[in-house]
Amino acid sequence: MTCEIKSAYLAAEGLMDPLLNELEGVTSVHDQLILSTQPAKNAFWAQNVWRNPQFLNIKSINDAANQLKALQRNWCLYSYTLHRRAQLILEKLPPTNSKPICFPSSISAYPLGSFTLLDENTLLASADCSSPFPNGEAHFIEDKNGPPNRAYLKLYEALTLSGIIPKSGDFCVDVGGSPGGWAWVINNLSAEVLSIDRSPLSPSVANLAGVSFQKRDAFTLLPEEFENRRIDWLFCDVICYPEKLYDWILKWVESGICKNIICTIKFKGESDLSIANKFAAIPGSRVRHLFHNKNELTWLKVRDFSDYQQH
Ligand SMILES: C[S@@+](CC[C@H](N)C(=O)[O-])C[C@H]1O[C@@H](n2cnc3c(N)ncnc32)[C@H](O)[C@@H]1O
Incomplete structure (x- = not known):
């Protein structure tokens, strides 16, 4: 060579x-x-x-x-x-x-x-x-009984890389949250979580103290609804076209009401580099393929993001 x-x-x-x-x-x-x-x-x-x-x-x-x-x-x-x-x-x-x-x-x-x-x-x-x-390869100790699916591993990885996690007293919005793997993680960290989805949460998650649920279309949820409430974490794992997600997430970024945002960008078939570049261009954010991501990327806009991946 x-x-x-x-x-x-x-x-x-x-x-x-x-x-x-x-x-x-x-x-x-x-x-x-x-x-x-x-x-x-x-x-x-x-x-x-x-x-x-x-x-x-x-x-x-x-x-x-x-x-x-x-x-x-x-x-x-x-x-x-x-x-x-x-x-x-x-x-x-x-x-x-x-x-x-x-x-x-x-x-x-x-x-x-x-x-x-x-x-x-x-x-x-x-x-x-x-x-x-x-x-x-981010291998975690798995919990076979608590969470309703394996999506929790994706959030474990994203939060571990972020270097910060939701804590007691934090208010988290979990969009596209059903059946509730991410809500289960947030609840385990003692933070309050509002899950939004067109499908219901698994009863084992829905019945947890500190978890609430609204059945609705994610894209009708806008920052104006939370005018008087600080959102510590906005999580989004909705299956949708990346362009639609980008337009919606930009409203949240521009509103400035979320301290931290973690969002999955899902691709159908071939991935589109130009939309990944658009997400990555949002100031203070990163796009990564996590070990627990499949044909999807994770966009993270986290305050004080640990700089381990910076060049
Ligand atoms: C990959 S699953 C989310 C898994 C979840 N993060 C967990 O930890 O269990 C994607 C979810 O997006 C929801 N979804 C897709 N389009 C939606 C929309 N327009 N509004 C609300 N939910 C939507 C689906 O119902 C599905 O539950």
């Missing part, structure tokens, strides 16, 4: 095409890992971005581990070839916490780098990655 690689991007399973669509200077693809000659960008569809990766010429497994340790302490392996040798290098490195995350918890302050073995004597390693999770 002779050309200079300035960035690498890990695609989520089945989501290589939208990521490739965002990138320039691609020189090669190694399973899910894309190498590029262009400086790293906050690619929406990347599960992890490797900034300024470097090639390390390695003489042995010990030499590889020593070179990585000289760069920093914590590493995760992306293995697509020579799995045994790559694993032996990993085993020579200081241990990192690989247990599922207990929500809520804060992200480790120590950076997590990524490396891969390109051939027997060449590593590609980046000490500066966008995701605090190994290969961007």
Whole structure:
């Protein structure tokens, strides 16, 4: 590999095409890992971005581990070839916490780098990655009994990345909230939640103290209704066209009455880069593909958003 690689991007399973669509200077693809000659960008569809990766010429497994340790302490392996040798290098490195995350918890302050073995004597390693999770995979301790569906994991991930969570005394509006996975998370955090949906909440969530529900079309809900009430968090997981969502969310942003907004942008078939760019251009916000997102992106406009993904 002779050309200079300035960035690498890990695609989520089945989501290589939208990521490739965002990138320039691609020189090669190694399973899910894309190498590029262009400086790293906050690619929406990347599960992890490797900034300024470097090639390390390695003489042995010990030499590889020593070179990585000289760069920093914590590493995760992306293995697509020579799995045994790559694993032996990993085993020579200081241990990192690989247990599922207990929500809520804060992200480790120590950076997590990524490396891969390109051939027997060449590593590609980046000490500066966008995701605090190994290969961007946010695995949480799951609750099989409390929430009515698995959507709660998406909110766990979004809030963990945000670095702040709803707290007791906060008022949250949860649009497109049924059957109630997100409302269940908010309720568990002791915040008050008003869920809006055309379909009812699951009774196990609807009956929780601190949860209220209105059956209505999400898009009739406008900031004017809350003139005298501060909204600490606006959550939206409505299935709808991204353009319709953008026009509606802009009203909320312009009203300035929500401290924090987290919203899923859902795509039908091919994703549309121009609408993702429009969301990302809203000041103080980010667009990310979360590990728990499928063919969708998450838009976050969170006060004091932790800057771990900033370049
Ligand atoms: C992906 S589900 C939401 C899951 C939810 N966040 C949870 O944690 O359980 C999408 C929801 O959007 C609702 N929805 C779609 N269009 C809507 C609209 N125009 N107004 C209100 N709800 C809508 C659907 O009824 C559905 O419950």
